Amino acid sequence: MIIIAILATLAGIAALCWLLFNLAVFALPLFAGIAIGTWAHDTGAGILGVVIVGAMAAAITFGLFQLLLLVARPAWTKLVVVLAFVAPAVVAGYHATLGIVKLTMPSDTWQFAFAVGGAAAVGVTAFMRLTMMAPPGPAGRGVASAS
Structure with a gap:
């Protein structure tokens, strides 16, 4: 019976982590x-x-x-817009990871280390997903013309 409880807990944590990674884009x-x-x-x-x-x-x-993202022309402007959406995702990832590791480890140092690692993972995931939402640059940019 205890093995079923452990497996159910691990499945619940995995489901919450999956949900966190999928919804981190929408934190702001x-x-x-x-x-x-x-x-x-x-x-x-x-x-x-x-x-x-x-x-x-x-x-x-x-x-x-x-x-x-559609209107901004320079890449640095798009980066600022994306980072404005990534920052709340990083904070949400930190607190979600900290909440999970507080249940499993007593050391405050390791809790902080894992929470920072979780925040970085969520931030990178959110950054990649938001970057994929950005429209591509204009066609023919950087291509030499024959005229």
């Missing part, structure tokens, strides 16, 4: 949606209003990201 839109939803709740919007306003804020944040 999620934060924006929660922040605006909290503001709407404080102003008396009600539960349905909070959900609608929060979802719209998250969608607008992600849409703004897509628009900025």
Whole structure:
């Protein structure tokens, strides 16, 4: 029975890690949606209003990201936009990893080391996924013309 519990725990941790890696790209839109939803709740919007306003804020944040990647010409501008979305993913990865390792190891030093490693892994994954969302440069760039 204890072996089944251990395997179920490992499967749960693996599922949470998979979810974290897949959803790290959306950390900033999620934060924006929660922040605006909290503001709407404080102003008396009600539960349905909070959900609608929060979802719209998250969608607008992600849409703004897509628009900025589309409009930005220099590579450094696109890098700044991508890094603005990667930073919350790194923070989320740090805290998620720290929460998991606090359950498994007593040493604060090793908890911090694993949390930093998890943050780096989540940050690199989010950076790669966000970079793949960037539209390619104009066709023919860097190609010599015959005219």
